[in-house]
Amino acid sequence: MSDAETEFKNYFNYFTEVEEQFQRTRGTGLFLLSPLDWALIEVWKDAGVPLEAVLRGIDAAFEKWRKKRNRTQLVNSVAYCAQAVATEAQQMAGGGSPSRASESAAPFSLDEVRSYLLKNAADLRKAGFHEMAAKLEALAADAETQYRDLESLEQTLTALEDKLIATQRARLTEDDLIAARRELDLQLRPYRSKMTADQLVMLEKQYLDRRLLERAGLPRLSLFYLR
Numbered sequence: 001m002s003d004a005e006t007e008f009k010n011y012f013n014y015f016t017e018v019e020e021q022f023q024r025t026r027g028t029g030l031f032l033l034s035p036l037d038w039a040l041i042e043v044w045k046d047a048g049v050p051l052e053a054v055l056r057g058i059d060a061a062f063e064k065w066r067k068k069r070n071r072t073q074l075v076n077s078v079a080y081c082a083q084a085v086a087t088e089a090q091q092m093a094g095g096g097s098p099s100r101a102s103e104s105a106a107p108f109s110l111d112e113v114r115s116y117l118l119k120n121a122a123d124l125r126k127a128g129f130h131e132m133a134a135k136l137e138a139l140a141a142d143a144e145t146q147y148r149d150l151e152s153l154e155q156t157l158t159a160l161e162d163k164l165i166a167t168q169r170a171r172l173t174e175d176d177l178i179a180a181r182r183e184l185d186l187q188l189r190p191y192r193s194k195m196t197a198d199q200l201v202m203l204e205k206q207y208l209d210r211r212l213l214e215r216a217g218l219p220r221l222s223l224f225y226l227r
Helices: 003-011 014-026 035-046 051-066 078-093 110-126 130-141 143-147 150-170 174-194 197-216
Strands: none
Touching: 014 035, 014 051, 014 078, 035 078, 035 174, 035 197, 051 078, 078 174, 110 130, 110 143, 110 150, 130 143, 130 150, 143 150, 150 197, 174 197
């Protein structure tokens, strides 16, 4: 498998591979990531941080943690690895170390894509988003064509998701927004020193967007969530 083919297949495995790497490196069996963790992974993905840099950063962060003499607490958040991930991304950008291409299976089948589109369409229709549901149903009806160009399909779904988030955000009250930000601040407090100001701004946006849809019972539309 060529590097280009591996990169394409890893493109949609980003969340899954980061989750599995964190769980494996943590070494304590099944560990469920928090909404903050998922939001941070999405920040890295949207910022174009290579998957390889994230995986190496997790390795490096845990290696440093294991060398500490006083380890009174386990690493309970991907945010603990933020500094190490940033360092690895900078090294890769500067050609500091070669990428290790790992073979990865195709992320999902045609039937899985079609089912995903139809399920999200049904959820949106129940929530009253009939026009958006109809667009997803049309994409599902043309799934064979869409499957030939998953990146183009992803762009379409991302645009629809952005519209959905904007609609829900407009319905937020000031009290809702304050409560969500307080919740984020509480979770993020131990890790703020590991992130830049720009990272914190992006993380706040991703976290609030995720919580916004979750609380409204609305689906994420991006293929990244077909896991």
